[in-house]
Amino acid sequence: MVRHVRFADMSERSLDLDDFSDRIERPHGGLRREAEERRARTGLPAGALGRLDELGEWLGTAQARVPVRPVAAPRLVVFAGDHGVARLGVSTREAGDAHALVREALDGASPAAVLARQFDVPLRVVDMALDCDPAQLPAEVTRHRVRRSGGRLDIEDTLTLQEAEEAFRAGMTVADEEADAGTDLVVLGDLSVGGTTAAGTLVAALCGTDASVVTGRGGSGIDDLTWMRKCAAIRDGLRRARPVLGDQLQLLATVGGADLTAMTGFLLQSAVRHTPVILDGVVSAACALVAQRIAFRAPDWWLAGQAGGEPAQTRALDRMALDPLLEQGVAVGGGVGGLLALPLVRAAGALAAELPQRPADGEDGPDGAGPSEPAGRADGESVLDAT
Numbered sequence: 090m091v092r093h094v095r096f097a098d099m100s101e102r103s104l105d106l107d108d109f110s111d112r113i114e115r116p117h118g119g120l121r122r123e124a125e126e127r128r129a130r131t132g133l134p135a136g137a138l139g140r141l142d143e144l145g146e147w148l149g150t151a152q153a154r155v156p157v158r159p160v161a162a163p164r165l166v167v168f169a170g171d172h173g174v175a176r177l178g179v180s181t182r183e184a185g186d187a188h189a190l191v192r193e194a195l196d197g198a199s200p201a202a203v204l205a206r207q208f209d210v211p212l213r214v215v216d217m218a219l220d221c222d223p224a225q226l227p228a229e230v231t232r233h234r235v236r237r238s239g240g241r242l243d244i245e246d247t248l249t250l251q252e253a254e255e256a257f258r259a260g261m262t263v264a265d266e267e268a269d270a271g272t273d274l275v276v277l278g279d280l281s282v283g284g285t286t287a288a289g290t291l292v293a294a295l296c297g298t299d300a301s302v303v304t305g306r307g308g309s310g311i312d313d314l315t316w317m318r319k320c321a322a323i324r325d326g327l328r329r330a331r332p333v334l335g336d337q338l339q340l341l342a343t344v345g346g347a348d349l350t351a352m353t354g355f356l357l358q359s360a361v362r363h364t365p366v367i368l369d370g371v372v373s374a375a376c377a378l379v380a381q382r383i384a385f386r387a388p389d390w391w392l393a394g395q396a397g398g399e400p401a402q403t404r405a406l407d408r409m410a411l412d413p414l415l416e417q418g419v420a421v422g423g424g425v426g427g428l429l430a431l432p433l434v435r436a437a438g439a440l441a442a443e444l445p446q447r448p449a450d451g452e453d454g455p456d457g458a459g460p461s462e463p464a465g466r467a468d469g470e471s472v473l474d475a476t
Contacts, residue, residue, distance in 0.1 A: 104254050106337055109384035113360045116150035116389050124149045127156060130446040140414070144392075144434055145441030151365045151390065152273075159438040163274040163431060164267055165205050165424045166355070167194065168260070170218035170348030172283025173241040174326070179319040181311055182282045185220035185238060190280045191230070194423060201278060201423035208431055210276065212424075215263055217256055218347035233259040239346040242287060243325035246343050253342035253350050260354030268362035275364060276394070276431060277355070278424025279372040281348055285399065286319055288375035290326035290344045292401040294334060295378050296408055300324035303401035305371065306420070337383050345379070352376040357383060360390040367394045367434065368411070369427035370420065371402035378405040392434065394427035395419060 124146045129135075136142075149157040169191050175184035191214055193199045197206060205212045216223075216231045220238040223231040235256045239247040248256065267275060289303040296303075300323040304316060311319065326344045333339040341350040353376045359366050360380075368374055368391055380387050388409045395415035396403065406413065414430040 104258065106383045109357050113384045113386045115386050117153045120150050120153065120155050121146050123155045127446065131444045132447045138440060141437040141440055144437030148438050149441060151363060157438050157441040159442045160274050160435045162271050163210050163276065164272045165201065165210050165212045165276045165278060165428060166263065166267065167214045167278040167280055167424055168348040168352050169214055169216050169280040170346055171220040171238040172281060172287055172346050173239050174243060174286050174322050175283030176241065177318055177322050178315060179286045179322055180282050184282060187280055187282045188219045188221035188225060191219065191226065194280065199423055200421050201425045201428060204425060204428040208428060217351045235347040242290060242344040243322045247346040248342040248350065250339060250342050252347065253338050256347040256350040257338065257354035260351035261358040264355045264358035264362060264364065268364050272364060275359060275366045276369065276424050276427035277352065277366050277373045278369040278422065278427060279348060279352065280423050284348065284372050286322050287344055287346050287349055288372045289323045289401040290330055291375040291379060292405045293323060293327050294330040295382060296404050298404065300327055303404060305399035305401060337379055341379065349376050353379045356380045357387055360387040365390055367392045367427040367430055369394055369424050370397045370422050371399035374402045374405040378408060381409055394430035397426055
């Protein structure tokens, strides 16, 4: 099995998205039955833990080990960028204002930053196309920037094809860096102005729907007139996206922008590296839908954190058969929805790892008496070395 394939292994040759179909494997389904049997030995009635059982099994198959290892090193990774389409007035925020959202997150004052601090989750922000002087932000934030803002998707490509490849590779690099650092679960978020318009265009194109079907109110709560402008922008972008549906990198260059392109590369390379990801809102869902077109096994490595009420998100998750863990209607972005789901995933991992196992009929527990040791022990552990 191919397991830890670094981006560097591909760096000397041209980017070929078809490679991902071969490099991405499904989580090890052979362990699911073993996880179910282990769960049955806890003595709890079937279904007593609800969806936590399913999540625990998912973690076990992703880690290729039973019992599962509790989530110990999660990370919130947020890709940021400005979109030229924002100049059409498709958001309540001013075009080019995404850097203010990033500054708020870095200062610990955004909703996602507050939750990340509460849950003890490190925050990483990756600037791909913010419309500001790079000197306004830390160098570790801006080092992957491809360009300053993006083109207007309704009348021009958001990126050149070369810029799209650069952004895609940047996302892959970030995924490798997180895997190498020991990150065992990523919450994927975004910060942008105009990003939900790009996301809606991608989802409409890939799902074969009209602009009005995918146009939502966004995290900024737009009014009816703004909604109409947003719908018109998606309609025009959709006309430009349909002719390039067969080339996913060209599609991202045409209407996606640098941040969404990087997120797509991040999702695919995370699947290659066997790093599970919790999707946040409509933008990450749209990128996941593009990534699924590239590698059909990739969604097995992702969870949908919560349903934010955006119609494009609902369409994308339905197409990938991903059922959100929560339905809180959070549309603020930045990773909030994904972070809200994180405690559930952590709880599932802890229960799958640490619930005591009862001895099977005719067996004694340790020292000939009582129940067996907790499942979190290394004794009796089943680990599939996939390296």
